[in-house]
Amino acid sequence: MxxxxxxxxxxxxxxxxxxxxxxxxxxxxxxxxxxxxxxxxxxxxxxxxxxxxxxxxxxxxxxxxxxxxxxxxxxxxxxxxxxxxxxxxxxxxxxxxxxxxxxxxxxxxxxxxxxxxxxxxSIPPTVTNLADDALAEILHLLGLTPDALDPELPPRIANAGNPHPVLAIADRAAFDGFAFDPDSARALMDARGWPATITVIHRSADDRFVARNIFPVGRITEDPATGSAAAAVGAYLREIGAVNVPSRIVIEQGAHVGRPGLLTVDIPASGGIVVSGHAVAIELRR
Known part of the structure; x- marks a missing residue:
């Protein structure tokens, strides 16, 4: 047997x-x-x-x-x-x-x-600068120019388990409207050694963000809710001084791909970032 x-x-x-x-x-x-x-x-x-x-x-x-x-x-x-x-x-x-x-x-x-x-x-995170040429490649991929970036939230690479390039877009319409070619995104991520997502955020309130996470694998192009990226965003915000710690933020993600979700991120003064949310079983239709 x-x-x-x-x-x-x-x-x-x-x-x-x-x-x-x-x-x-x-x-x-x-x-x-x-x-x-x-x-x-x-x-x-x-x-x-x-x-x-x-x-x-x-x-x-x-x-x-x-x-x-x-x-x-x-x-x-x-x-x-x-x-x-x-x-x-x-x-x-x-x-x-x-x-x-x-x-x-x-x-x-x-x-x-x-x-x-x-x-x-998360594990204790690290945040490093995003190279200028890598930033230029991401902006080209998204069809955006540098003036689309939020000047108060400069691009970085944040790693709380996976390295995530983090870009903040100032204008909500530009954030909602960007598009990309999945094959080009995959090629860029493979060439750069980014195993997870490219994280694009927009600050909608002091403690609330919306996120889109580029992740082309198979039929998927954008990840609906990304816990490791949420932890990376928390580490990023702490590192650049964009939040007062300890702090809690909420990230909305998934609406752009029809699967809205909420990620709660608690940001302590030091150490790992805490990410929380619900989960529910999916019953397959027969």
Whole structure:
């Protein structure tokens, strides 16, 4: 007899509705499975990422890996939230510790009137300058000029698990209206070694932002809700002094691709950034 195929779960993260937020695949028992198997499952699921629980570390933390339809990625926030909620629904509550390829990630699971909510704390982030030529390439990709940028929010690369170029657009119409060629975006991201998203934001209020995250993989062009990018944005805002710390912001994302979601970002004075949101199971129609 062959080894039984683990159950492949599907969750919408950063939403309390299955038709919002960012869909993630979740496999709670991928122990003994090799990279080829996980990559094939991620391609079959065809979401931005699928998370695989591959075992338990010596310290009791849960070993987790993340695959997009085309490659393994170091960290994925929305799949982390989805996996934590899936574990909570099966009796794992309170604090959960994931062992990821970028380091340990702590998740706190709670319940409120909208369902189960998970909050993860990123690794200690870094923020560096975005090279002028890289910025020029991104602006060309988006069909924008430098005067579209918000002068109070200068471009940077922020890394809270994945490196994300972060660009802020001053005008809401320009933010809503930019377009890009997915193949050109993929080529740029591969050439620059950016495994996750190019993050484009607009500040709609002191504590509220809208975000679009460029992430061309398979049929996907924009990511509906990006936890690692939300953590990167929190680190970026702290680094450039754009918020008073400690601070909480809310990021709206996904409306541009028909899957609106909300990401809550808590920004302490130092250390990892806390990103939280709900997740709900997606029931496949037969």
């Amino acid at each position: 062959g080894v039984p195929t683990p159950e492949i779960l599907r969750y919408a993260a950063f939403s309390s509705h299955s038709d919002g937020g960012n869909p993630a695949g979740v496999v709670l028992d991928a122990s003994g499975r090799d990279d080829e198997w996980m990559q094939r499952i991620a391609a079959d699921v065809d979401y931005a990422e699928t998370a695989f629980v591959t075992g338990e570390a010596e310290d009791g933390s849960i070993v987790i890996r993340y695959f997009s339809p085309i490659a393994e990625v170091p960290f994925c926030g929305h799949a982390t939230v989805a996996t934590a909620v899936a574990l909570a629904e099966r009796g794992r509550t309170g604090s959960i510790r994931f062992a990821t390829s970028v380091g340990p990630v702590e998740i706190l699971v709670s319940r409120d009137s909208q369902g189960i909510r998970a909050a993860f704390t």
